[in-house]
Amino acid sequence: MTRILVVDDEPQILRALRINLRARRYDVEVAADGASALRVAAAQQPDLVVLDLGLPDMDGVDVIRGLRGWTPVPIIVLSGRVGSGDKVAALDAGADDYVTKPFGVDELLARIRAVTRRVVHSDNSPPTVRMGQFTVDFANHVVEADDGNELRLTPTEWHLLGILARNPGKLVSQRQLLHDVWGPQYERESHYLRQYMAQLRRKLEADPARPQHLLTEPGMGYRFRP
Amino acid sequence: MTRILVVDDEPQILRALRINLRARRYDVEVAADGASALRVAAAQQPDLVVLDLGLPDMDGVDVIRGLRGWTPVPIIVLSGRVGSGDKVAALDAGADDYVTKPFGVDELLARIRAVTRRVVHSDNSPPTVRMGQFTVDFANHVVEADDGNELRLTPTEWHLLGILARNPGKLVSQRQLLHDVWGPQYERESHYLRQYMAQLRRKLEADPARPQHLLTEPGMGYRFRP
DNA sequence: GGCCCGCGTCAGGAACGCGTCAAGGAACCC
DNA sequence: GGGTTCCTTGACGCGTTCCTGACGCGGGCC
Numbered sequence: 001m002t003r004i005l006v007v008d009d010e011p012q013i014l015r016a017l018r019i020n021l022r023a024r025r026y027d028v029e030v031a032a033d034g035a036s037a038l039r040v041a042a043a044q045q046p047d048l049v050v051l052d053l054g055l056p057d058m059d060g061v062d063v064i065r066g067l068r069g070w071t072p073v074p075i076i077v078l079s080g081r082v083g084s085g086d087k088v089a090a091l092d093a094g095a096d097d098y099v100t101k102p103f104g105v106d107e108l109l110a111r112i113r114a115v116t117r118r119v120v121h122s123d124n125s126p127p128t129v130r131m132g133q134f135t136v137d138f139a140n141h142v143v144e145a146d147d148g149n150e151l152r153l154t155p156t157e158w159h160l161l162g163i164l165a166r167n168p169g170k171l172v173s174q175r176q177l178l179h180d181v182w183g184p185q186y187e188r189e190s191h192y193l194r195q196y197m198a199q200l201r202r203k204l205e206a207d208p209a210r211p212q213h214l215l216t217e218p219g220m221g222y223r224f225r226p
Numbered sequence: 227m228t229r230i231l232v233v234d235d236e237p238q239i240l241r242a243l244r245i246n247l248r249a250r251r252y253d254v255e256v257a258a259d260g261a262s263a264l265r266v267a268a269a270q271q272p273d274l275v276v277l278d279l280g281l282p283d284m285d286g287v288d289v290i291r292g293l294r295g296w297t298p299v300p301i302i303v304l305s306g307r308v309g310s311g312d313k314v315a316a317l318d319a320g321a322d323d324y325v326t327k328p329f330g331v332d333e334l335l336a337r338i339r340a341v342t343r344r345v346v347h348s349d350n351s352p353p354t355v356r357m358g359q360f361t362v363d364f365a366n367h368v369v370e371a372d373d374g375n376e377l378r379l380t381p382t383e384w385h386l387l388g389i390l391a392r393n394p395g396k397l398v399s400q401r402q403l404l405h406d407v408w409g410p411q412y413e414r415e416s417h418y419l420r421q422y423m424a425q426l427r428r429k430l431e432a433d434p435a436r437p438q439h440l441l442t443e444p445g446m447g448y449r450f451r452p
Numbered sequence: 453g454g455c456c457c458g459c460g461t462c463a464g465g466a467a468c469g470c471g472t473c474a475a476g477g478a479a480c481c482c
Numbered sequence: 483g484g485g486t487t488c489c490t491t492g493a494c495g496c497g498t499t500c501c502t503g504a505c506g507c508g509g510g511c512c
Contacts, residue, residue: 074344084330091336096344097323098337104310110317111324118300118322118344141397141446154499155445191502194459201460209460218458218509380488417491420470427471435471444469444498455512461505468499478489 002116003027005046007037007063008078009056017050020105034058038066042130046073048116050108053079053090061093068094069146074115078103129165129226131213132206138162143204151203156181160196161204164214164224173221197222228342229253231272233263233289234304235282243276246331252338260284264292272299274342276334279305279316287319294320300341304329355391355452357439358432364388369430377429382407386422387430390440390450399447423448 004026008014014030021028029044031037034055041049049067053060064075076097077090087098096115099108128137133146141158143151153161159181164172178187186192197216201208215223230252234240240256247254255270257263260281267275275293279286290301302323303316313324322341325334353365359372367384369377379387385407390398404413412418423442427434441449 072344084332087330087333088336091333091340094343096340107310107313110314114317114322118298140395141443141449142395152443156500158446189501190458192500194461195501198460216459382489415490416469418489420472421490424471442470455510457510458508460507462503463505464501464503466499466501468497470495470497472494472496474492474494476489476491478487480485480487482483482485 001025001027002048003029003044003046004112005029005031005037005041005044005049007031007034007049007055008052009033009054010052013052013078016105017108020109024109034060034063034066037063041067041071041073045071045128045130048112049073049075050112051075051077051095053077053081053086061089064090064093064095076108076111076115078108129168131204131226134204136161136165136204138165153200153203156196157200157203160193161200161224164222168224168226171217171221171223175221177221193222227251227253228274229255229270229272230274230276230338231255231257231263231267231270232276233257233260233281234276234278235259235280236278239278239304242331243334246335250335260286260289260292263289267293267297267299271297274338275299275301276338277301277303277321279303279307279312287315290316290319290321302334302337302341304334355394357430357452360430362387362391362430364391379426379429382422383426383429386419387426387450390448394450394452397443397447397449401447403448419448 004021006014006017006021006028007030008017009032014032018028018030029040029046031040034057037049037051037055051060051063055063060077060079064077067073067075075095076099077095078099078101079086079090080101082100090098097111099111128135130136134151135144135146137144143153145151160177163177163180174190174193175187177193178189182189182192197214198208201211201214205211205214213225215225217223230247232240232243232247232254233256234243235258240258244254244256255266255272257266260283263275263277263281277286277289281289286303286305290303293299293301301321302325303321304325304327305312305316306327308326316324323337325337354361354363356362360377361370363370367379369379371377386403389403389406400416400419401413403419404415408415408418423440424434427437427440431437431440439451441451443449
């Protein structure tokens with residue numbers, strides 16, 4: 001199902017779009033200001049963003065730039081401003097389309113179809129996981145920071161992180177981790193786990209001493225929280 | 227250079243667009259009716275079509291369908307009709323954007339940039355790949371430097387580079403490379419890989435010791451970065 | 453309060469993988 | 483048959499990764 005993030009500070013527009021989009025079988029997330037738009041986009045990984053330029057806290061163009069810093073997600077801009085300068089600025093910042101208010105819902109839906117049609121055909125969505133400022137792509141074995149830098153993991157680190165990430169939110173026992181990564185005869189070498197979990201935290205956690213994603217369950221195992 | 231086909235039956239609009247687009251370093255082809263538009267598109271293979279819906283010989287939506295029958299080329303529609311039904315029909319027929327007359331040239335140029343930007347990003351597996359100062363053409367098995375000189379690759383080098391280039395950005399395991407190039411019984415002869423990757427880097431990388439495109443992932447495999 | 457266990461951290465040495473140079477041998481062209 | 487190109491194979495230095503041991507800390511238990 002296509003997930004759409006709608007960003008608008010006017011409750012009635014938000015409500016109208018949500019109802020209309022849900023009726024068309026879209027999965028709808030909403031945000032009422034720029035900061036939460038960026039936060040929800042990072043957490044929910046929408047397939048499309050419908051963005052009102054007139055937000056209370058940020059300039060809409062800055063929201064576009066904030067998104068474009070790390071994601072190619074299609075962006076359709078809604079705006080009451082009809083000036084050509086606004087359109088050019090938004091489109092050149094990375095927006096895919098620009099619709100001026102008042103707009104017809106039919107037209108917006110058609111533009112949503114036009115944009116998603118092109119992206120779906122071209123983009124093969126890899127199974128990717130967000131961890132703080134990092135995007136971990138297990139299919140391509142790439143860890144990319146939001147600033148564009150790449151982070152390198154060793155084969156053992158990939159193996160360990162992969163098992164945890166494939167069980168998001170679930171507790172994975174030490175025995176199972178040791179068995180899967182090192183082999184059956186290493187099931188009591190919990191030292192290995194401590195060693196490599198520390199390495200992963202150093203590389204991926206903002207504060208390795210207070211991990212937000214790679215959690216320890218004392219006496220039991222480890223847990224990955226997305 | 228980006229080639230744009232402009233389709234319009236009004237000579238002054240055609241003229242204005244041609245001048246403006248040429249000034250922006252676009253390669254411009256023109257057509258004054260639907261039939262010639264389809265003919266020129268087939269002959270010239272434009273990277274973008276700007277299409278006026280009000281043509282003398284055909285309905286504009288049929289021109290869109292005629293193009294979409296065989297090419298995914300981006301289409302930006304110009305139209306004097308502001309009705310929502312026309313927009314929806316054109317977009318659902320396969321148009322990427324819809325601009326109502328009168329329009330600002332700046333806005334149209336920004337929309338052209340927005341559409342071409344996305345298509346270039348999404349272009350999948352071209353038969354030719356850029357690597358530093360070289361252009362690698364896999365269809366014809368030719369490597370040409372920017373200064374016009376040609377570079378020769380051996381069959382094994384073509385085979386190896388081809389597999390990597392068909393998976394841009396993706397990590398390809400040593401096993402898979404060895405299996406595909408040398409055969410199943412060579413999956414552990416990683417020495418071959420080191421040997422041939424070094425040869426490819428000597429030929430294609432500006433600084434073979436610091437490769438920019440043919441990257442090693444220690445313990446895992448190799449990766450081609452365009 | 454003292455003890456023990458589990459966890460996190462640091463530091464060293466061993467082992468492995470990678471890049472490079474070099475040379476022998478096979479296939480092909482003239 | 484001579485020469486060239488290409489593939490295969492060997493040996494070596496170096497950096498990284500992995501393994502291993504030691505230590506400090508905190509919580510639970512007696």
